Amino acid sequence: MRASLTAFKPFQPDRPLRNAGGIFLLTTLFYFIGAELRLVEALSLFWPLNGVMAGLFARYPWLNRLRYYAVCYVAMLMYDAVTTSWGLASVLINLSNMVFIVTVGLLVARDRRAGRKRPDPLNAFRLFNYCLVASLLCAVVGAIGSVGIDSYSFWPLFADWFGEQFSTGVLIVPCMLTVTVPVFNRAVRPEDLMPVAALAVSVLASVVIGGAGSLAFPLPALIWCAVRYSLPATCLLTFITGGVEIILVANSIINIAVATPLSTPLMFSARLGIATMAICPVMVSVSMAAINSLMQQLSLRADYDFLTRVYSRSGLYEALQREKASRRHRFLTVMLLDIDYFKSINDNYGHECGDTVLAAFARKVQEEVGEEGLVARMGGEEFAVVVQADNAQQGIALAERIRRAIELHPFSWRNQSLFLTVSIGLGSSKLDASPLIEIVNRLMAEADDYLYRSKKAGRNRTTTHHERADMPQGHDTRPEEV
Numbered sequence: 384m385r386a387s388l389t390a391f392k393p394f395q396p397d398r399p400l401r402n403a404g405g406i407f408l409l410t411t412l413f414y415f416i417g418a419e420l421r422l423v424e425a426l427s428l429f430w431p432l433n434g435v436m437a438g439l440f441a442r443y444p445w446l447n448r449l450r451y452y453a454v455c456y457v458a459m460l461m462y463d464a465v466t467t468s469w470g471l472a473s474v475l476i477n478l479s480n481m482v483f484i485v486t487v488g489l490l491v492a493r494d495r496r497a498g499r500k501r502p503d504p505l506n507a508f509r510l511f512n513y514c515l516v517a518s519l520l521c522a523v524v525g526a527i528g529s530v531g532i533d534s535y536s537f538w539p540l541f542a543d544w545f546g547e548q549f550s551t552g553v554l555i556v557p558c559m560l561t562v563t564v565p566v567f568n569r570a571v572r573p574e575d576l577m578p579v580a581a582l583a584v585s586v587l588a589s590v591v592i593g594g595a596g597s598l599a600f601p602l603p604a605l606i607w608c609a610v611r612y613s614l615p616a617t618c619l620l621t622f623i624t625g626g627v628e629i630i631l632v633a634n635s636i637i638n639i640a641v642a643t644p645l646s647t648p649l650m651f652s653a654r655l656g657i658a659t660m661a662i663c664p665v666m667v668s669v670s671m672a673a674i675n676s677l678m679q680q681l682s683l684r685a686d687y688d689f690l691t692r693v694y695s696r697s698g699l700y701e702a703l704q705r706e707k708a709s710r711r712h713r714f715l716t717v718m719l720l721d722i723d724y725f726k727s728i729n730d731n732y733g734h735e736c737g738d739t740v741l742a743a744f745a746r747k748v749q750e751e752v753g754e755e756g757l758v759a760r761m762g763g764e765e766f767a768v769v770v771q772a773d774n775a776q777q778g779i780a781l782a783e784r785i786r787r788a789i790e791l792h793p794f795s796w797r798n799q800s801l802f803l804t805v806s807i808g809l810g811s812s813k814l815d816a817s818p819l820i821e822i823v824n825r826l827m828a829e830a831d832d833y834l835y836r837s838k839k840a841g842r843n844r845t846t847t848h849h850e851r852a853d854m855p856q857g858h859d860t861r862p863e864e865v
């Protein structure tokens with residue numbers, strides 16, 4: 384179910400007709416929703432269309448084409464032609480919607496071209512400013528267009544247009560840019576729902592207590608959501624909270640002016656307050672996303688070797704710490720692998736070739752070891768493999784498999800095939816009650832000793848303390864060498 388939802392892509396660069404159809408349908412749908420929320424004949428209480436379409440054009444940069452904007456505009460005009468008697472005023476009013484959509488769409492597209500894709504706090508703040516600029520421009524055109532069909536003069540209309548566009552834009556555009564199919568990595572626990580519960584309680588408190596300050600009641604709960612949930616979830620919850628607050632204020636269910644009746648300036652102030660509040664959780668959430676991604680990068684950098692993508696020395700010990708509980712087998716084998724005459728690769732083909740070969744070598748070893756063992760780069764051209772097995776022979780057989788695989792593998796470098804060999808020293812023992820790290824350290828020293836012997840005996844071989852009788856069939860019979 385999730386896979387098919389993820390695979391579904393409503394807009395694609397090479398499907399112009401489908402894109403145009405999608406834009407037409409979405410415009411009509413959100414125009415309908417906005418029109419249904421109209422308090423009076425003229426202006427809507429909550430107008431999601433501009434935020435949704437601006438977010439759509441911002442999310443899919445290839446939609447930033449005159450023809451797609453035209454489809455959107457035509458859909459609005461057609462809706463008005465069928466449902467209102469605004470006549471020519473509709474041309475100007477809908478042009479104001481387009482001003483908002485195009486301004487945000489183009490400004491975000493410009494950001495993308497500048498390579499600012501990552502969710503960082505500055506991007507969130509930039510988005511806030513883009514909505515501000517787009518709302519001001521939209522309000523000028525919208526107020527001029529509305530003067531003829533409304534009893535208000537220009538400035539109250541301008542304030543209404545601006546407040547409405549700005550608040551819905553700030554609430555909806557981040558949502559549109561981040562919305563994804565949710566991923567639940569583990570079962571939802573009751574404590575995971577606490578921030579949402581706190582949010583519901585705080586909105587309820589706004590209704591019960593009332594007054595201008597009550598609009599800010601959900602802020603701490605929203606910040607809690609930002610810390611606990613993902614960026615898309617935070618944007619969605621912020622949007623829902625802001626939208627609900629606007630509707631509750633407009634219907635006097637949240638009474639922010641106990642003594643005076645609801646008027647346009649009051650609504651203007653409420654919308655601005657909600658929009659300003661909305662930026663806080665989004666900024667906290669993007670900060671959290673940036674910190675988490677940095678932490679992940681740092682721990683990856685520490686745990687994995689950057690060049691070869693296998694564990695680093697410290698990463699190996701971290702992984703062993705995690706493995707300590709699972710002793711599924713009786714034996715542990717530690718191998719040290721050292722590429723033979725690696726210096727000559729650097730000397731003959733250059734350091735870049737040496738790096739490429741090291742990465743390919745690590746990949747090949749990892750491929751042979753599979754999921755069963757841990758591969759780490761201990762430094763330079765020396766690697767370690769740690770595997771659990773049912774007996775010592777399994778470890779020896781794996782070492783020989785790796786050695787043969789490397790010997791036969793053509794490492795390619797600029798249309799040439801280079802062949803390498805590897806010397807392996809091996810230590811293995813029964814798993815006893817000692818801590819795993821202690822056993823590994825002991826076996827590592829043993830493996831190092833046998834690696835030295837492999838090198839000394841002529842390289843391209845595996846050496847271990849196991850007697851010939853213990854060795855798998857078909858093996859070399861040199862004493863102490865497999």
Ligand SMILES: Nc1nc2c(ncn2[C@@H]2O[C@H](COP(=O)(O)OP(=O)(O)OP(=O)(O)O)[C@@H](O)[C@H]2O)c(=O)[nH]1
Binds near residue numbers: 726
């Ligand atoms: N390209 C590249 N070379 C490295 C890296 N780390 C270590 N080396 C090189 O690996 C070479 C190791 O050389 P030696 O220790 O003399 O060993 P060897 O040439 O492999 O010979 P034996 O181990 O005795 O078979 C040195 O030339 C190092 O500069 C690396 O990250 N990238």
